[in-house]
Each structure stands twice: as structure tokens, then as C-alpha cells.
Amino acid sequence: MNAEPQPARVGRTSPYPSRLPEGSSERFLSRDVPTVWTEGAAGPLEARELAHFAKEGFHASPSFFAPADVAAMQIELEAQLAWARANADDPRVILEPGSDAVRSIFAVHETSERFAGLARDPRLLGLARQILGDEVYLHQTRLNLKPGFDGKEFWWHSDFETWHHEDGMPTMRCFSCVVALSEITEHNGPVMFVPGSHQTFVSCVGETPDANHERSLRAQTIGVPSREAIATLVERHGLVAPKGPAGTVILFDCNLMHGSGGNVTPLPRHHLFFVYNAMSNRVGPPYSARHPRPEHIATRTKITPLIDAS
């Protein structure tokens, strides 16, 4: 990993080069911006929790939402899933590779009033503002479904690598909030984090094809580190998979390396994702793609600061 990579040929010059031409060498770059953008600011997280998020790149809060709230979310999940099955050709609906099962539904804050309201839950927004030190907006929302017996894997990746190169997100002032809509156990394909890996940006080899998202959301092959790079990170940092009952909330930094296995158990693993981005970190032109991804995958024109739901 010594050769000097060339910046991607398409788009703006990036401080985090990736999508390098074939034959380039991967490179590990040290993060040059904070993970927690406030210092001692009041908010829902205690100082030790903020310190953990800064060091490990994630925070897990089991049973964040009460059972009654979760039950309502699960009903909404079923409604969204019914809609998606009936509208499988809607661009927001992503099917599993090689099957008609629904893998993801994007932009649920547009198709679901309940989820749109949940994204503005004052406690979640409090977390987001405390970590990002700014007003925030939703860069992306989605449901990731991993049904019992059939749930498929998500390959290792840093979200920021894609959000930077395909969406034009300037820097790592953004995180994902997972709301677990089913119990997360060690068995049913939990998200695995490489804790601390958010401090390293991995420059990936492989240029961005046009309309890459049409493939990458089913099975990502561009913007993913080599097996050697993943093995190196796991050897350095290990792996951790937070668990908890439905209603658990997990926050993780946009540059944290993560992935998950399939699900052969009867127990579904359904996650609702809200991606909070700092207003000051709003997207510009992509760094490595000819065309930005569509609005339902990466908010571009509808950027407005979120206001607490009443």
C-alpha cells in the first residue's frame, strides 16, 4: 500500500481519494476531522458515552424506545413492506440479488408519516446535534430488511466512502442512526462494526460506473476495500456487534467499517436507518461520479434543518 494513488479522474479533487484506477494501490489515510463535533455540550449522551463514540465510532442504546412505540413502528414496517411488494418497480424499492424479496426501501421519510415523525423525535435530534455540533438534516433514510431464513449479507464498507464519492458529501460530519424493529441477537445477522476503524479512510480501487447505485444497493462491489484491507482492520481492531430488543437504537459514524452476515435463523432482523448529516456538511457535486445519485438515495435539493416533532 505504498504507491501514490491518482485522484479519481471524474469530479472534484478529493481530500479522501478513492475509486482509484485499476492497478492502483489501496491506501490507509488517517482521519483528520473530529468524530464528536462538540466538546462538553449538553445533550442526551453522557461524557463517557461521547468519549466511547469518539473512540470506537458507535453508541448502542438497548431498549431506547418503549414497547408500545415499537409495536406501532412494527405495524408501519408491515405497511411499508406491503407497499413495496406491490410496487417492486418503484426506484425506492431494492430487491435482493437473484430474488424478488425486498432488501431495502429508501426514503421512508417520504412514504411514511410515522417514520418521518420518528426521524424528528426530539431525543434522536438531541443526539444528532450533540454529536455533530450543528443543525442536522436527513441525508438518507431507509428500511433494511433481513427476513428469517432468507436474509442476505451486506458486504464490508464505509458509508462515507460512497457518500463522499458518489454523493459529494464533503467530510465525516455525519452518522447513521439504526432503530431496531426486531430483536437483534448474535444469531440473526447483526451489523458488525470494526470498532475504531472510523479513524482510517481506506482508498478503494475501482472507478465508479454510471448509475452504480442500480447495482451497488443490491450487492456492493465498487467502493469496497480489498479483503486484505478488511483483514488488516479486523486484526487491528476486532469486531463487535451490538445487540438488544426491538426498540434498540445504534448510532455509528459515517466512516466506520461495517458489514453483516446472512440470516438463517427464523428470527427476522429489520432495521430502520436515519442518516443525519450536519447542515454545514451538505452535499455538493460528487467527487467520483459523473452524475449525482437520485434524491431518494441522497438528499440534494430538499435540504432543510430538522425541527423537533412536537
Add this chain to the structure above:
Amino acid sequence: MNAEPQPARVGRTSPYPSRLPEGSSERFLSRDVPTVWTEGAAGPLEARELAHFAKEGFHASPSFFAPADVAAMQIELEAQLAWARANADDPRVILEPGSDAVRSIFAVHETSERFAGLARDPRLLGLARQILGDEVYLHQTRLNLKPGFDGKEFWWHSDFETWHHEDGMPTMRCFSCVVALSEITEHNGPVMFVPGSHQTFVSCVGETPDANHERSLRAQTIGVPSREAIATLVERHGLVAPKGPAGTVILFDCNLMHGSGGNVTPLPRHHLFFVYNAMSNRVGPPYSARHPRPEHIATRTKITPLIDAS
């Protein structure tokens, strides 16, 4: 699950009917034989460990083998794997479905003196005799390989269902001994048990095609319970996946429902299996197959009681 299933049409009448004609209903039968066949007999397991094995159907002993012993086993594993790659058309070598990766190597007690000796380790034989209350022989041995990144799942099944119907094993007086040749973590596709499920025999629907093992060892589709049956068992009993460093030993009853997911981590999960059967439980004609499986999968002609390695 109420209709009376017909006994399989091929082979002997079975006390554990399975391989039922299409259209039959699955049935849950209560186990009618012990799990631990001695009472208070002296042996390596303490009374509470024996009681746990009887109740849950498994016993895990982390770090059973010392690191130096494990290192020698890992070298032998590499040698066996090199042999298998060079002899991929040997019937003992099973490849992954849709790839040239080695999934399993059968009859390693024949191809490896070291593993043959290990199967006669006095401590392992002590465990086997204590649980089975008899002299024991090797019904089957194999390496199950689950390499980092690429390791594939093993679908839910009871070994006894196959060993009874395809191999003619009379009753549940048999267990598997896993020797972990790599660390077992929650992340790299550990074997998951449905604890206590060994008390239930699930009659499966689907008759046995000729030479079923040529397919089933890559991906089992015959002799597996329905999804509903698996979900029922998991709802009743939960799931548990023992972990431990390389050198860990896990014993589990022949009728314990188990399976495992794929492995997307960089960490391999390689298991050596010794299947100990009671001499009094030696196999006869199959209950539901026209022809017995070959000797390298199910010992039939070379049945001799194991003698402690010196």
C-alpha cells in the same frame, strides 16, 4: 401436524418415520431413549455436565486442547486441505455449491494418521464411553471448512434423521465431537444449536432420491424440517452458539437440531468432526434409501471398537 404419516416406502419399518411422501404432514415425535446412557458412571464429565448434556443436548469445553497440540492440528489441516485441492474429484472431497472451494473432507481418519490418532485420544474416548455407556466406533469423520469471507451456511438439520434413514443407524446412541481448529466467535458462522431439541424427532417430508449424498453434502434439501417446524423449535427452545479459542471441543447429540450461517468475516471457522457411535448401535440396512451411502461417509464394514491411543 396431525395427519398420520406413512412410513417411508423404501427400506425397513422405522420407529422414527421420515422421508414421507409429498403431501404428508410433518410430525414431532418425543424421544424414547436416553441421551446419556450411563448413570453416575465415572468419566471425564462431572455430574452437572452430564445433566446439562442430557437436558440441552450439548457440552462445550473451551480450550480442551493445549495451544501446542492445536498448532500441530492446524498444520495437519493445511496438509489435508492441500491434498483435497489437488484431488477435488476424490469422493471424499466435497466442494461448495457453485464454486471450487473445499467445503468438507470426509474420512480424515483414513487420510490423516494424526487425526486418526486424535480420534482415539483417551480423553475423547472417555467422554464418548461415559455418554454412550458402551464401547464406541467412528461412524463418520470429516473436516468442515468455513473460510473467511466465503464460508457458506449449513442448513438446519438433525444428523440422526439422515444417519437413521440413509445409513440405517438404529437409535439415538451417537454424538458428534467437534474439535475447533480456529477460534469460534459469534461472528464467523458458529454452529447454532436449538438446545433441548434432541428430545424431539421431526419427521420430514420428501422421499430419498438415489445417491442423495452427492447433493446433500453440498446443500441439504431432503431430510430437513420445514421452516415452520424450525421456527416452532426455536420459539420453544431458543438458540445457543458455543464459542471458544482454537482447541475448543463441543459435543452434541445426534438428534440435536443445528445449523450455521455463512462467514463474511476475515476469520476462518474450521471444524474437525468425529462421530462416535455405540458399538451396540452399529448401522444396518438403511430405513429409507435403496442403497447405503458409501463407506467414507458412513462406516459399515470397518466397524471396530476404538482403542485408546497411547
